[in-house]
Amino acid sequence: MFKTTKTNRRIGESRTRSGQGISPSHHTFTSRIHSWRSHHRLVAAQSIQRLIATPVSSVMTILVLAIAITLPAALNVAITNVAQLTGQASDNVQMSLYLEKATSDTSGRKLAKQMANWDGVNSASYVSPQQAKDSFRTLEGFVEIIDSLPENPLPGVIVLILSDQSLTVNQAEALRQQALALRDVASAKIDLEWLQKVHAIVGLAQQIAAVLSILLAIGVVLVVGNTIKLSIDTRREEIIVTKLVGATNAFVRRPFLYMGLWFGASGALIALILISACKYALTSAIDSLSLVYGGNIELTGLGFTNSLTLLLMGAMLGWLGAWLAASQHIRALEPR
C-alpha cells in the first residue's frame, strides 16, 4: 500500500543533506525574509477574504466604525468652517467714529488722514454728513423721511478698518479709547462683542470635539477588539492546531491584526465618503447663506492630508483593538 522503497530513498537523501536533520530550519536567512514577506501578503489577502466571506456582519461592524469615526471628524470639519468664517470677519473689523456736529468736512478729512497712520489701523475714510444723507436716500422708504427733516441730522463719520494681524480685543479697545480722547470724536463704536462670543463658542466646541474624538476612538478600539475576540473564538481549533505544530503567538496573531487593520481602514473610508456626502448636501444651503451675507462663504472639506490622516488613524485604531484582543485571548489558547 505504501511506496516504501521510493520514498525511503527520498527521506534518506534529505537526511544526508541536512546532516543530522536536527534543525528543521536549514533554509537561508534571505529565503526566510522572503517567505516572511510573502506570508504577510498572503495573510493580508486572506483576512480580506474572511471579511468578504461574512458580508453582513462585516458590513455592520464597518458601519458602526464609520459612524464612530464620522461624528468627531464631521464636527471638526464644521468647527474649522465656523472658525474660518469668523476669521474672515475679523479680517475687516470696522470701527465707526461719530464726529461732533460742529466738525467741518475739512477737519474731518484731515483727522481721517492722521488716523490712517495709527498703529493697528489699515485704512481710514471720512464720510461727510451729506454723503451719509445721500446714501440713506438710496434706501427705499427713507427718501420721504430724510426729505421731511428740516436739517441733516447725521454727523460726519470716520470709518476705520483695523488691520487684521494686530487685532486682539484689548488692542481694538485701546484704539477706541485713543479715538475717543480726541476733541472732535463724539462716540466710537466697534463691533467686537459678537466676535468674542463666537470665538469662545468655537473654542468650547473644539474642546468638546477633542473629548468626543478620544471617546469615539476608544469606542473604535473596543468595537474592533470585540469583533476580533469573536473571530478568535470561532477559530479556536485552528489556533490550537497551529500552535501544536510550532506556531509562535506572533504568527497566530497576524491574521487578526490584519483583520483589525482592514476594519479600521474601511470604517475610516466610509466615514470619508459620509463627510463628503454631507458637504455636498449642504452646498446649496451654504450658497443661499452666502448670498444673504453678500460674501463668498465656501465650505472647506477634509482635504487630502486630513483624509489620509483619518484613514491612517482608522487603520491604526483597528490594529490596536485587534492587538489588544489578540494578545489577550491567543496567549490563553494553549493546546491541552
Add this chain to the structure above:
Amino acid sequence: MIRFEGVTKRYDSGQEALSDISFELDSGEMAFLTGHSGAGKSTLLKLIMLMERATQGEVWIDNQNLATLSKRHVPLLRRKMGVVHQNHQLLFDRSVYDNVALPLIVAGYHPRDIGRRVRGALDKVNLLHKEKMHPQSLSGGEQQRVGIARAVVNKPPFLLADEPTGNLDPALSAEIMQLFKEFNQVGVTVLVATHDLALIARMHHRSLILREGSLVGNGATKTIAQTDMDET
C-alpha cells in the same frame, strides 16, 4: 535524545498522573509507551511537547532541560517534533494539502519548498492523489495518514504518536506501524503510545510500560508483553 529524570506530574486537581518516571531514549531509537488507559501515556507525551510541564523532576530533549525553556522557545521545540494525535487534530476547513503544509508555513519555509515537501510527505503515506480533498471526505485511516504526513513533513528529528491506531482495524494498524518503522530507519527518534499489545509484540522494539502513573517495565517487547499479561 529524550530523557526523564524523576519526573512527577500532579494536576491542579491533586491527581498524580505520573510518579517519579525516569528513562532515556537515544537518538534514532524507537520505543513503545504502553499501559491501560489512564495510566499516564498521554500525560508523558504532553510533557515532551510541552503541552504540560512537570511538577517535579526534569525532562531533557537534546540536552535541553525543558524546565528552563522559556515560553518564547516552546514553538521552536515543537517544530522539532512531529506529533500524531489520537484525534488527528486536522483542520476541516481546508484541504489535505493545506493541512500538511501547515508546519512548513509556520516555520517560514519558502513557498517553492512547501509544495515539494508536502507532495513528498503525501506520497510517503500514499495520499498524493487526495491532496485537494477535504479531510472529512476521507476514511479514518486516511485521516490518520494525513496526520502522519503533517507530522513528518518538516523532517523533524522526533516523532511522537498518541494511540495512532486507536480506531483502525488490525491491517491498517500494521501499515501505520510499518510507516513509523520506516521513519525510524532513516534516523528519526520514534515514541508511540499505544495499548495494542498484540501489535507491539510483533514489532520487537523497546517498550515502556506505565501503570497508574509509574513506570513498571522498560525493556524488550516480548518479555514485557509477557510480564504485563502475567500480572493482569
